[in-house]
Every structure is written in C-alpha cells, then in structure tokens.
Amino acid sequence: MVGRTDSAGITEIGVGLISVGWMGKLHSRAYQAIPLVDPELKIRPRLIHAADTAADRADYARDVLGYAKGSTDYRAVLADPDVDIVSICAPNLLHKEIGIAAAQAGKPFWIEKPVGRDAADTAAVAAAAQTAGVATSIGYNYRGAPAVERARQLIANGDLGRITNVRAVFFNGYASEPNGALSWRFKKDLAGSGALGDLLSHVVDLVQYVLGPITDVSGLLSTIHKQRPILPMGQATHFAVIENGELGEVENDDYAAALVRFSADSPAAGAVGTLEASRVIVGPQCGLGFEIYGTEGSVRWNFEQMNELHLAIGRTGPNQGYTTILGNSAQGDYAAFQPGPGNSMGYDDLKVIEARKFLVAVTGGERRNSTIEEALADANVITAIASSAVDGQWHKVPEVPGATFGHDSGV
C-alpha cells in the first residue's frame, strides 16, 4: 500500500520531484490540484522533497512550490523515507539513470516523455520498473484532452465506420529562428533525435492511444537549419538568439515524417496514415492535431483549439460536413473541472488529469494511465522511423508485451 490512510479514509501520499524546470512546476501544481478537482478520490498528495542541480531551483521548489525539503542531488529524494512516489522531470539524457534509480529505490514514478534519448534508454527504464514492480506514468499529456477522449470513444463505438486513414502532425516553431542557439536539443548525444523524438513522439503516442498500435513505418527526416550559433556554456538559455556568433553543426532532424500502417488487431484495423512534425515551422505554434477519416464520418482536433472537436457523421443530408462540439461533461475528464459545457480548459489541466491517473494507478485503482510499456512501444516506432529514413525501406515495429494503450479494457 502506497501512502498512509487516516480514519476518514483519506490517503496521504508523499511526493518527490526531480528537476524543477517547466515540467517540474506543472507536476507540482497538478498534485496540489488533486484534492480540489477530485475530492472523491480521497487522495491528498504532500509535496515532500524536490531536487535540482541548480541550487536556486531547489530553493524555488521549497520556497514557492511548497516542498518541505530541497536538495541538489536527486539521490536525496529517492532515499527520503517520506517520499512515496516521484516525478522525474529531468532532461532526456538523464531519464535512463534516474528512472532506473527510482525503480531500484522502489518508488513508483511519473516520468516525462520521451523517456530517454532512444528506444534503448526507454527499454532499460522499462526493464527496471518491471523488475521492481513499480507503477509508472508517462508525460504524454495530450491523450487526456477531453476532445481526444471523445474522438477515441467515437472510433471505438464504430460511429465513424471503418477507419481508413489518419493525418496527424505536431507543427511547433520553437526552433524556427535560424540564429537560435545551438543548445543541447540539437546534439545527438544529449537529446537523441530532434523533432522526431521531441515532437513526433507525441503524435505517435496520440494516434496509438486513439487508433491502436502502429506495425509498419516508412520514415523521412530533414534538417532545415544545418548550422546554429554555438551557445557559450552557462551563458544563456535554449531560447537565446545569437547574432554573428561562431557556428556549429546541428546533429539531428528539424522535420520528421512517416507513412504508417495500423495493426489489424486494433480499432483502426487496416488503416494507414501520415505523421509529420517540425520544430522550425513558421506559423503554427503548438499545432498538435489529427484528422481521422472513416467510411461513415470523420473527426479532427488540434491542440491550438483544444476545446473544439470537429465531427462529421454521414455522407449526405442537411447537416453534412463538420460540426464543432465544445467541451462538455460527456468528454473524458471534463466534468471534474467544469460543471457546464463550453468552459475552456488548458494545458495545465492535462497535467492534472495525468496526475490523477497516476495516483489512481499507484493506489491500485482502475488503470487509465500511460505506462512505461507504452512509452517503449512509442520509442520503437520512433526508432523504426529513424532506421527507415537511413535505408529508405519500410520497417516493422517490434511489439511490446503489455503495451495495450487501454484498448484491452474497452476504455
């Protein structure tokens, strides 16, 4: 049993946090929101111990986020007996080391995507979690958008008929400035792949969650800005723009694409599709979206209009074509946030949904969370796309036992 349950039936769970950056802050806020968003859950997370190698971030965790203790070594969090569960929000390079250490310490963990730099890193974390028997959740937050859950349900119900094809993209211009600094994200040994692992992994997870496993891929990678100004160590952030600086090589992809086939044994049996991601695109800002087509209808969604689901059912009649449906209580976890329809939710709420699923899994409830096996299935797709981009051949994606994306439980 994780945590301590009092006489009123409230279970208190001690939270540890490793790395107090953007994601570390959002995980912390998500835990704090749980008793308000879902009092029926009767779980009260307590922020116990946070660590970041940057001492000012550890101080921020204690003084602003509300952790009882702050450290500069993540091992102190894992060794803390009051920490029951851990959020791992470190850069990709550290996921393998810290994920394995958390498993070996017997702490269930919620780790940010893509879980390491490549499938080998993800597989190592998965093996450690399986050996230790600890619950895991992965930061693939877009799955939890209520409109996405509704699209998934429509497809599972057969309301779109037989699924024929999908177009899914993540167009994000965070590196569209050619003089943007050559940060760790552009280095193979630090980040792994570029847009492929960072952005297309979200697309791969989303379509596998909504439609089922991908079995075959043909990939294509392209680097648009081949050189960038070298970032002097410790002098600026990833978002720094450096004019007339010395240039260094970009080592990974700015754009990634794949043709994919879905498993015959999935809600999208026989369907095919195209997946694309770019980190240098000009125009879209956080354009993660999909269009899914079936013989009786279609559905489309884009995170930039997160609260809108576009649905077309039927080929003829006065209402043919797309209708826009705003968020409402029939969609996923919407009702936990808002009592009435049409009230917009945001990115941070997706992290609260993730926290809730993680806490339910940790305390032995119904499994709706993403798992390390699913992260490995996503990583296998990404690796197969990278291999295909090199040799120009179609590649089979290795199956991962237990990576069901919830399609086994009918949810």
Ligand SMILES: NC(=O)c1ccc[n+]([C@@H]2O[C@H](COP(=O)([O-])OP(=O)(O)OC[C@H]3O[C@@H](n4cnc5c(N)ncnc54)[C@H](O)[C@@H]3O)[C@@H](O)[C@H]2O)c1
């Ligand atoms: N789910 C999403 O939508 C999403 C969005 C952004 C980032 N991410 C993922 O979250 C992770 C973190 O990204 P971020 O944007 O929060 O990064 P960030 O740069 O904001 O924060 C990273 C933090 O890690 C700390 N750190 C570095 N080395 C450390 C070590 N050895 N021990 C402890 N802390 C250390 C840094 O000091 C920094 O505070 C990445 O894996 C990234 O891919 C996911």
